[in-house]
Amino acid sequence: MPSFNSIIVENIIESIDVGIMVISPDGKIVFLNSAACEILNLEIEKHLGFGWGELFITDATSNAEFNQVILDVITEQKAGLKHVVPYTIKDRKCPKKLSITSSYLTEDDKIIGLVFLFEDITEIYNAAQREKKALSRNAELQKERIEGLDSLSQAVAHQVLNPTTVIGGMANLISRKLPQEDPLQLELKIISEEAMKLEGLVAAVKAYSNIPKPYPSEINTVELFNNARESANLILERTGEKIEMKLDCTVETITVGKRLFQAAIVELLLNASNFTPEKTTDVTVTVKRIEHTILIKIIDHGIGIEPHVINHVLDPFFSTKAKGVGMGLARVKKIVFEHQGKLDIESPGSGKGTTVTIELPCHDAECCSINNNH
Structure with a gap:
């Protein structure tokens, strides 16, 4: 009579929708749950005890990626990795997309089995591809x-x-x-x-x-923003105004077209000054990396933007200034777009300042991965 604990484990294993297959060190399938049978189109009675090779390797090309994952785990002990591979079922027109995770089953520090977890991610994968x-x-x-x-x-x-x-x-x-x-x-x-x-x-x-196409190069981030502030202040000198910028930067370099992107930052700083009543405009700039994105925020404490206006501020020719042409922010938006980035403007309302957010792709994916792991 099975123990109470074994009954609990068996019920849990049978109730989950993740397929579980255990292969012995000599390549025999010693365990299958119902989800694995459904995902892989197997039957417990027919396939339990079979060698996985004679079951899955029917020719040189069928489910080659799937078979290679299992073979690598058995022969080279490449467990603990997650793979996404196609899996073709007979009489099914389109292959499934399976996520496979592997681990070892041990007893007294001895490997007594190889555990494979299978998830059918076909719908998730297809939805992601459609969205892409x-x-x-x-x-x-x-x-x-x-x-x-x-x-x-x-x-x-x-x-x-x-x-x-x-x-x-x-x-x-x-x-x-x-x-x-x-x-x-x-x-x-x-x-x-x-x-x-x-x-x-x-x-x-x-x-x-x-506006020309940018020719991106690796630029020191702090230097870029300090130069932009100096350029903006040279323009504001004529009217006796200036910008005080507080820079919080955790990204050493960014990859942009230097002159073009700096011109966009200058435009944003001047725009902050235009909508700040005081002669000195306090601006806070933060630059940080989030996953594979460089996130830049430029925050002023000026008169803010009314809710009925904010959806139009990036439109060409839109301006709330009597003598404004309304192309400044439109130019910034286009420059950011040319850098494969996104531009967003938020304001809580009149008198509450404005936040401009720029999202740029991080061109060094390996560097991003390393930084995100620390």
């Missing part, structure tokens, strides 16, 4: 959209610039020919100013569409 394809296609569509928008922007900018230049030039020419006290001088001044605004808009559109 969808993300890849979305990236392609976004790239096509940006390239199409660039071409359109350049064409429109060219067509608008010529007549705008003529309008502004003619208004100035007529103004010089008329007496200063002539009533038309006011109207001509308005025409000239509006023409200059259009020229500025055209220049911003051309700059956006002409």
Whole structure:
């Protein structure tokens, strides 16, 4: 009569949906649970006691990866590893995807069996592949959209610039020919100013569409952000403003196009200054690695962004400033996209500051893995 403990173990093993197969040191299958039979299309009565080789190795090509995993464990003792392999069942059109984990069954420090755990991850694997394809296609569509928008922007900018230049030039020419006290001088001044605004808009559109492809190289992270702060402060000197930056960086280097990415950081710092009432803008910047992603956060304590506005701040030509063209953040978004990254802007609301988050892929996967293990 089986013991109470053995009954508990047997019931637990039979109730789980992970397949369990135990192979003796001489290659015989000595244990199978119901889940293993279902996953591998076996029957306990027919296959228990069989040599695994005569059961699974029917020819040179069938389930070769699956057989190699088991063979490596038996002959080379490569236990403790996890493998994902295809597994074909007779009369089934598409192979399954199995996750196989192996370990040893020991007694008195002697190996008495090899334990294999099987999980059918076909649906999970297929869903992940579908998601990967969808993300890849979305990236392609976004790239096509940006390239199409660039071409359109350049064409429109060219067509608008010529007549705008003529309008502004003619208004100035007529103004010089008329007496200063002539009533038309006011109207001509308005025409000239509006023409200059259009020229500025055209220049911003051309700059956006002409953003070059980055040529990434390994850059010292602290140096990059300090240079960006200095560049922003040189621009702000004219208005007596400046940026104080607190940098918390745990990533020694990042791989980016130096000038292009630094220009994006400068734009974000200037944007923080524009929406901070004080002459000195306090900005906190954090740079850290999370798994295979470099996470950059730029946090200001300015006037913040209203909820009804925040969904539009990255759109081209959107600006809450009276004289703004609205291309600054759009340029930053495009630069980040060219680095295969993501840009996000958050704000709790008016008067509560703004947080800009940039996610960049870590180009050194091995380095990322080492750092994540410590």
